[in-house]
Amino acid sequence: VTAYTVCCLPGDGIGPEIMAASRAVLDAVAERFGFTVDCEGHLIGGAAIDACGCALPDATLEAARAADSVLLASVGGPRWDTTDPAAPRPEQGLLAIRKALGLYCNLRPVHVFDALVDASSLKPELVRGVDMLIVRELTGGLYFGARERIDDAPGAGANGEPGVWCSDALEYGEGEIERVVRYAFEAAAGRPRATVCSVDKANVLGTSKLWRDVAHRVAAEYPQVAFSDMLVDNCAMQLVARPAQFDVVVTENTFGDILSDEASMVAGSLGMLASASLGDGTPLFEPSHGSAPDIAGKDVANPLAQILSVALMLRHGLGQPAAADAVEAAVERALDDGWRTADIADDATPADRVLGCAAMGERV
Amino acid sequence: VTAYTVCCLPGDGIGPEIMAASRAVLDAVAERFGFTVDCEGHLIGGAAIDACGCALPDATLEAARAADSVLLASVGGPRWDTTDPAAPRPEQGLLAIRKALGLYCNLRPVHVFDALVDASSLKPELVRGVDMLIVRELTGGLYFGARERIDDAPGAGANGEPGVWCSDALEYGEGEIERVVRYAFEAAAGRPRATVCSVDKANVLGTSKLWRDVAHRVAAEYPQVAFSDMLVDNCAMQLVARPAQFDVVVTENTFGDILSDEASMVAGSLGMLASASLGDGTPLFEPSHGSAPDIAGKDVANPLAQILSVALMLRHGLGQPAAADAVEAAVERALDDGWRTADIADDATPADRVLGCAAMGERV
Numbered sequence: 001v002t003a004y005t006v007c008c009l010p011g012d013g014i015g016p017e018i019m020a021a022s023r024a025v026l027d028a029v030a031e032r033f034g035f036t037v038d039c040e041g042h043l044i045g046g047a048a049i050d051a052c053g054c055a056l057p058d059a060t061l062e063a064a065r066a067a068d069s070v071l072l073a074s075v076g077g078p079r080w081d082t083t084d085p086a087a088p089r090p091e092q093g094l095l096a097i098r099k100a101l102g103l104y105c106n107l108r109p110v111h112v113f114d115a116l117v118d119a120s121s122l123k124p125e126l127v128r129g130v131d132m133l134i135v136r137e138l139t140g141g142l143y144f145g146a147r148e149r150i151d152d153a154p155g156a157g158a159n160g161e162p163g164v165w166c167s168d169a170l171e172y173g174e175g176e177i178e179r180v181v182r183y184a185f186e187a188a189a190g191r192p193r194a195t196v197c198s199v200d201k202a203n204v205l206g207t208s209k210l211w212r213d214v215a216h217r218v219a220a221e222y223p224q225v226a227f228s229d230m231l232v233d234n235c236a237m238q239l240v241a242r243p244a245q246f247d248v249v250v251t252e253n254t255f256g257d258i259l260s261d262e263a264s265m266v267a268g269s270l271g272m273l274a275s276a277s278l279g280d281g282t283p284l285f286e287p288s289h290g291s292a293p294d295i296a297g298k299d300v301a302n303p304l305a306q307i308l309s310v311a312l313m314l315r316h317g318l319g320q321p322a323a324a325d326a327v328e329a330a331v332e333r334a335l336d337d338g339w340r341t342a343d344i345a346d347d348a349t350p351a352d353r354v355l356g357c358a359a360m361g362e363r364v
Numbered sequence: 365v366t367a368y369t370v371c372c373l374p375g376d377g378i379g380p381e382i383m384a385a386s387r388a389v390l391d392a393v394a395e396r397f398g399f400t401v402d403c404e405g406h407l408i409g410g411a412a413i414d415a416c417g418c419a420l421p422d423a424t425l426e427a428a429r430a431a432d433s434v435l436l437a438s439v440g441g442p443r444w445d446t447t448d449p450a451a452p453r454p455e456q457g458l459l460a461i462r463k464a465l466g467l468y469c470n471l472r473p474v475h476v477f478d479a480l481v482d483a484s485s486l487k488p489e490l491v492r493g494v495d496m497l498i499v500r501e502l503t504g505g506l507y508f509g510a511r512e513r514i515d516d517a518p519g520a521g522a523n524g525e526p527g528v529w530c531s532d533a534l535e536y537g538e539g540e541i542e543r544v545v546r547y548a549f550e551a552a553a554g555r556p557r558a559t560v561c562s563v564d565k566a567n568v569l570g571t572s573k574l575w576r577d578v579a580h581r582v583a584a585e586y587p588q589v590a591f592s593d594m595l596v597d598n599c600a601m602q603l604v605a606r607p608a609q610f611d612v613v614v615t616e617n618t619f620g621d622i623l624s625d626e627a628s629m630v631a632g633s634l635g636m637l638a639s640a641s642l643g644d645g646t647p648l649f650e651p652s653h654g655s656a657p658d659i660a661g662k663d664v665a666n667p668l669a670q671i672l673s674v675a676l677m678l679r680h681g682l683g684q685p686a687a688a689d690a691v692e693a694a695v696e697r698a699l700d701d702g703w704r705t706a707d708i709a710d711d712a713t714p715a716d717r718v719l720g721c722a723a724m725g726e727r728v
């Protein structure tokens with residue numbers, strides 16, 4: 001039988017609970033489809049800072065490199081929050097593993113399940129049928145450009161006194177833009193609407209003008225894919241106004257961070273959104289949501305984004321598309337049958353249909 | 365009688381129409397409240413590029429400096445769209461006048477008129493009563509940092525070939541952050557909920573860590589104002605999930621651009637949102653929307669954001685708060701009476717209540 005190794009990184013907050021729920025689903029689907037998965041747990045984020053003083057220990061990175069896929073839950077929490085620029089932060093583990101594995105292409109599908117149409121803040125007629133894919137550049141842009149900090153810069157303080165001055169650079173080479181835009185076109189070419197919208201701020205930023213030039217050049221190679229540009233402020237508006245207009249959206253790292261979280265609200269809850277990070281090294285799969293420290297350890301977290309990340313892993317990481325379909329169908333079925341976690345329940349949900357984290361995992 | 369001079373910049377697209385509609389309102393309110401306004405028209409944006417090759421002619425800037433307020437409509441359009449980094453762009457006129465006048469503080473009130481609760485994409489129960497003020501830093505951050513472009517950078521092309529490499533820097537000195545955050549606290553102190561939310565990306569960006577430090581320091585001076593931080597991705601989500609939670613939001617230039625356009629959809633239409641830009645020099649007032657070239661010249665544009673910008677000008681620029689209240693009340697009244705422009709009309713609006721741009725101005 002085919003045997004896979006998955007590097008599991010539960011991380012912080014609700015991470016361990018949702019990881020456990022999704023591993024149960026993974027074990028079940030592996031058995032049914034006749035393959036085996038060896039899940040190795042490793043440290044990342046705050047848990048790693050506590051254990052060894054850094055957010056991404058070497059042992060974790062080595063294990064990730066050696067595995068077929070990385071399955072990550074979530075990192076961070078108020079315990080490690082600080083604005084001290086020298087202190088290690090859980091999020092650095094996430095940024096570092098993305099960078100070290102060369103995972104420049106982050107896929108964030110926003111799919112509205114019919115059963116959850118009413119869970120959205122938006123009017124049901126606007127969200128029904130929404131099925132978009134946000135492709136976020138993940139190892140460049142504002143997140144990874146040069147940082148500068150000068151503690152006594154002339155004129156940087158109040159009233160022209162000396163003060164702290166800081167800079168973060170948004171940087172791109174055309175190759176970095178091209179590879180992720182190309183991925184977006186490849187993905188779009190296989191989708192029914194075959195449409196790409198490239199999002200930038202080309203009326204202000206030099207990097208966005210370059211982004212737009214490259215996007216147009218790549219677009220010319222895909223005559224079968226419909227293409228348009230959109231300014232990021234307009235896109236933030238259109239996602240609320242008419243989310244169904246979007247098929248594949250491709251954009252810079254920070255813009256993608258903001259827009260994908262916004263888009264998640266169209267789907268009713270961030271608790272429903274999975275993501276895949278692909279590129280040069282071992283692919284990584286994680287939910288789009290954070291570690292929700294306020295509800296950690298209470299068995300009320302929604303494990304569905306994590307379970308849907310397992311589906312993305314089966315499809316894009318392990319080459320088991322039928323198993324991926326089965327997991328997604330099982331999630332859809334659980335929702336259609338009325339099962340909910342607290343975050344996606346509403347007044348109309350009978351109390352006995354509201355499940356905890358582990359129970360939702362079992363139900364799926 | 366008190367006499368004011370207003371530098372009027374109609375700009376491009378629908379700019380001239382909405383400017384005309386709002387000047388009619390300004391004249392009417394001036395007569396009623398017993399002051400005079402001398403409106404001088406000047407060029408900016410694409411119109412200025414066509415006439416004199418640059419987006420902000422010296423004559424315009426001088427007139428702006430000499431006036432009591434600047435009233436701007438909108439700039440830009442596909443005619444001047446290009447990714448050529450050397451070509452002049454209409455938007456440069458806007459950025460240049462903000463910078464030249466030292467207008468670091470951009471106020472974008474998001475007020476949901478009761479009559480328009482159903483025009484929003486969001487469920488009515490989520491938007492009713494929303495009344496937030498977005499304070500956007502306007503002369504720093506990613507818009508005004510150092511720009512770099514290298515045409516033959518080693519490794520910047522595809523497959524490690526040489527290629528174009530670009531960088532835009534997000535830069536802040538603590539004084540720049542402090543003055544705009546302080547404005548937000550002053551504004552909040554005079555509002556019923558007296559609450560400030562400072563939005564950043566302090567888990568990734570150095571400038572955001574500095575922003576957060578400064579915000580906390582200023583917050584300590586305003587014990588009567590409730591204060592919290594929020595990450596920008598979370599804010600993009602919360603604006604859709606529960607917009608009513610926000611009172612005053614203060615943030616970086618680009619984040620403010622994105623979040624305020626997103627928030628405008630809560631209010632039903634960007635056609636409803638006015639903005640005030642304040643700082644060292646002559647204050648400037650403009651709608652938050654763009655020049656809508658597709659509907660320019662058709663007399664269907666919504667002039668209400670421009671008219672509400674006149675109200676902000678009366679309040680923050682000319683020191684005529686009673687006249688400002690009167691204009692806002694007149695807008696509310698026109699909406700309550702069922703009058704709509706096309707963008708805010710819905711299936712329930714009788715055809716004879718849908719007005720053109722000029723007619724809506726007269727109605728107000």
Ligand SMILES: CC(C)[C@H](C(=O)O)[C@@H](O)C(=O)O
Binds near residue numbers: 076094095288567597
């Ligand atoms: C935790 C944070 C650094 C991260 C990001 O901004 O990339 C998260 O928000 C995400 O979107 O995966």
Ligand SMILES: CC(C)[C@H](C(=O)O)[C@@H](O)C(=O)O
Binds near residue numbers: 455459
């Ligand atoms: C036209 C553009 C440069 C401008 C900006 O981004 O500041 C506009 O979007 C705005 O928000 O006023």
